[in-house]
Amino acid sequence: MPTGYAGKLLFVNLTTEEIQEEELSKELAEQFIGGYGIGAKILYDRMPAGADPLGPDSYIGFMTGLTNDTKTLFGGRYTLVHKSPITGGWNDANSGGHFGPELKKAGYDGLFVYGKAKDPVYLYINDGTVEIRSAKNLWGKTTKESLEILKEETGEEKIRASIIGKSGENQAFLACPINDRHRAPGRGGGGAVMGSKNLKAVAVRGTLKTEVADPDKIRDANMEISKNMKENKGNQRLGERGTGGGTPSASLSGDAPVKNWKGIGILDFGEASAEKVGSKNLDRYKTGKYHCNSCPLGCGAEYSVPDGRWPLENTQRPEYETSGAFGPTLLCDEEDVIIYCNELCNIHGIDTISAGMTIAWAMECYEEGLLSKEDLDGIELTWGNGEAIVELLEKMVQGEGVGKILANGSEYAANHFGKGKRYLQTASGIELPMHDPRYAPGLARTYQFDPTPGRHVKGGLGSLHMGNRQEGDKYDYENTGEIDVKLMVHREILNTAGFCLFGSGVTPKPLHHQIIEGITGRTFDKETARDTGLRIYIQRHAFNLREGITPRDMTLTLRAVGEPPQDAGPLEGITVDHQKLGRNFFGTLGWDMDSGKPPREQMEKLGGLERVIKDLYEG
Amino acid sequence: MEIMVKYFGLESIQEGFEVILPEGATGKDLLEKLKKESTDEEKILLDTATIMINEDKGYPGTVLKDRDRVLILIPLGGG
Numbered sequence: 251m252p253t254g255y256a257g258k259l260l261f262v263n264l265t266t267e268e269i270q271e272e273e274l275s276k277e278l279a280e281q282f283i284g285g286y287g288i289g290a291k292i293l294y295d296r297m298p299a300g301a302d303p304l305g306p307d308s309y310i311g312f313m314t315g316l317t318n319d320t321k322t323l324f325g326g327r328y329t330l331v332h333k334s335p336i337t338g339g340w341n342d343a344n345s346g347g348h349f350g351p352e353l354k355k356a357g358y359d360g361l362f363v364y365g366k367a368k369d370p371v372y373l374y375i376n377d378g379t380v381e382i383r384s385a386k387n388l389w390g391k392t393t394k395e396s397l398e399i400l401k402e403e404t405g406e407e408k409i410r411a412s413i414i415g416k417s418g419e420n421q422a423f424l425a426c427p428i429n430d431r432h433r434a435p436g437r438g439g440g441g442a443v444m445g446s447k448n449l450k451a452v453a454v455r456g457t458l459k460t461e462v463a464d465p466d467k468i469r470d471a472n473m474e475i476s477k478n479m480k481e482n483k484g485n486q487r488l489g490e491r492g493t494g495g496g497t498p499s500a501s502l503s504g505d506a507p508v509k510n511w512k513g514i515g516i517l518d519f520g521e522a523s524a525e526k527v528g529s530k531n532l533d534r535y536k537t538g539k540y541h542c543n544s545c546p547l548g549c550g551a552e553y554s555v556p557d558g559r560w561p562l563e564n565t566q567r568p569e570y571e572t573s574g575a576f577g578p579t580l581l582c583d584e585e586d587v588i589i590y591c592n593e594l595c596n597i598h599g600i601d602t603i604s605a606g607m608t609i610a611w612a613m614e615c616y617e618e619g620l621l622s623k624e625d626l627d628g629i630e631l632t633w634g635n636g637e638a639i640v641e642l643l644e645k646m647v648q649g650e651g652v653g654k655i656l657a658n659g660s661e662y663a664a665n666h667f668g669k670g671k672r673y674l675q676t677a678s679g680i681e682l683p684m685h686d687p688r689y690a691p692g693l694a695r696t697y698q699f700d701p702t703p704g705r706h707v708k709g710g711l712g713s714l715h716m717g718n719r720q721e722g723d724k725y726d727y728e729n730t731g732e733i734d735v736k737l738m739v740h741r742e743i744l745n746t747a748g749f750c751l752f753g754s755g756v757t758p759k760p761l762h763h764q765i766i767e768g769i770t771g772r773t774f775d776k777e778t779a780r781d782t783g784l785r786i787y788i789q790r791h792a793f794n795l796r797e798g799i800t801p802r803d804m805t806l807t808l809r810a811v812g813e814p815p816q817d818a819g820p821l822e823g824i825t826v827d828h829q830k831l832g833r834n835f836f837g838t839l840g841w842d843m844d845s846g847k848p849p850r851e852q853m854e855k856l857g858g859l860e861r862v863i864k865d866l867y868e869g
Numbered sequence: 870m871e872i873m874v875k876y877f878g879l880e881s882i883q884e885g886f887e888v889i890l891p892e893g894a895t896g897k898d899l900l901e902k903l904k905k906e907s908t909d910e911e912k913i914l915l916d917t918a919t920i921m922i923n924e925d926k927g928y929p930g931t932v933l934k935d936r937d938r939v940l941i942l943i944p945l946g947g948g
């Protein structure tokens with residue numbers, strides 16, 4: 251068994267109710283690390299090409315990160331992997347909380363579910379025992395209610411579970427599971443895939459311990475991280491206010507989209523509204539801090555809203571992406587609306603980014619007269635109308651009326667109504683997150699061409715641009731390939747190892763490598779990191795190629811790249827040369843952009859991609 | 870002349886305040902003055918900030934006018 255792992259993968263066929271364990275091979279662990287690395291390899295090898303993402307042939311994987319349960323600071327994330335019903339291609343989405351480490355402590359590095367149960371079920375995993383249990387009594391319940399029932403039913407107060415709500419049960423494309431009440435692998439429709447399998451939840455309890463190769467190496471790295479945290483005020487601010495502390499600044503600087511990406515923050519939203527949606531204002535409802543597993547920072551917060559239109563006893567602080575999607579994107583500065591929408595998304599299991607963005611699309615269609623009040627079930631969907639936003643979101647999460655259509659996302663809705671395509675803000679069909687490529691141009695390449703499109707957490711030059719930490723002019727599109735590839739490759743390592751990206755600011759790259767060495771006991775130098783990151787990227791990319799998706803098929807809507815450019819505000823006159831960024835990136839990789847094929851020799855040299863080579867070159 | 874300055878994203882000094890600068894001072898002069906009163910970490914953040922002068926994007930060479938309102942928007946850097 252490879253050191254630093256639980257050593258086993260679990261496979262559950264819900265059609266036949268077969269449960270199988272497989273040893274995690276040393277080779278697989280070394281070549282693909284964990285998380286979506288191993289996830290991409292398994293899905294590529296075992297899931298039939300062209301499978302309906304919501305059909306029984308599709309697989310969904312719950313993958314732990316390498317750092318889970320190793321005492322590594324910021325090492326608590328797990329990843330959901332599957333084919334997306336939104337993009338029709340590869341999907342991975344990660345989440346914090348405690349679910350990932352608990353799954354590893356229960357004895358598994360990953361769980362793959364396929365087939366379809368006859369009736370609603372949940373999986374109960376407890377220290378190596380696995381049961382498929384009826385979830386009939388959970389069906390229709392919210393994620394929070396379900397968690398309480400699961401605790402009671404299993405008698406395990408400390409149970410951790412990844413649970414779908416009504417949206418997942420409805421197989422709404424925007425649905426996601428929720429773990430730990432408010433943590434979510436939100437993007438890409440994993441909740442719909444679970445719902446299509448009649449899988450209400452995966453509940454885990456574990457008390458086993460992961461052996462690591464060199465605990466001192468991890469401890470030393472942790473000490474350095476802690477020291478860096480003490481000296482880093484920005485990090486402390488993040489711990490105090492969470493990511494939502496940045497919403498006001500981003501709403502005005504051009505980082506956050508405004509009015510479905512056509513607005514200008516300073517003119518259309520304004521300073522006062524921007525301040526209202528930030529957590530400095532929202533934190534008057536704060537009752538405590540929230541930390542994910544192994545997190546010394548705790549960027550989350552518990553809230554209680556005692557009165558007003560939507561009182562909530564136990565709710566949580568909206569994160570930046572959520573306050574951005576329900577705030578400036580919709581021109582809404584009603585703080586109770588943002589908190590309540592966050593809660594609705596969490597209890598019914600729907601992606602806050604895509605949900606807010608889909609409402610933004612519908613608002614613009616309403617403004618332009620493409621969707622009428624009748625189309626919207628009588629809702630007057632004007633910009634910033636908080637009550638209307640809540641009413642529409644309630645319909646979406648419940649799958650009622652027009653909400654049933656919109657819960658499948660903006661592109662699905664545009665196709666359904668046969669109008670409004672020009673107001674979509676998407677990458678390969680999935681709604682864009684809350685960081686604007688006109689502000690951080692490198693994101694244009696990441697959004698358009700990453701095998702998991704439309705994600706701000708994927709690697710590349712955009713990650714530097716978001717913080718304005720690039721060298722030179724960020725709007726210079728010459729020679730961007732090398733640094734873009736370098737940053738992409740490093741991010742593949744962080745993501746698959748289960749690191750929270752908010753720890754990166756206090757964890758320099760060599761410490762990440764030191765931690766991986768401490769966990770696994772093998773050398774993890776710069777070259778190993780580069781090869782491993784690239785291998786993982788190719789494996790995800792190959793999944794798309796096999797589905798018939800080449801880089802030429804990957805799209806990014808034009809407003810996000812400034813076509814046409816804005817005529818005022820911080821992004822005035824900016825058009826992003828996204829195609830050139832793409833050409834530079836693929837050029838540096840040495841890949842042909844038309845076929846999307848990585849060269850055979852490159853893959854042979856990397857190793858571990860034999861199946862991909864066979865499909866691409868011998869098929 | 871008097872310039873109204875407000876930080877966004879640097880919570881310790883988020884309230885607006887006034888800065889006195891000589892006539893003809895530029896965006897760069899303002900930043901230099903602010904940096905003198907900042908910690909090393911804040912200096913780095915100031916270098917990454919987007920500057921808005923009244924409702925327009927500010928550049929180092931922009932000449933400031935009396936009673937201009939300057940917003941200094943510190944990036945979130947992700948999230």
Ligand code: SF4
Nearest residue numbers: 346542545548549750
């Ligand atoms: S920084 Fe925030 S998201 Fe990251 S592990 Fe800590 S609490 Fe979770």
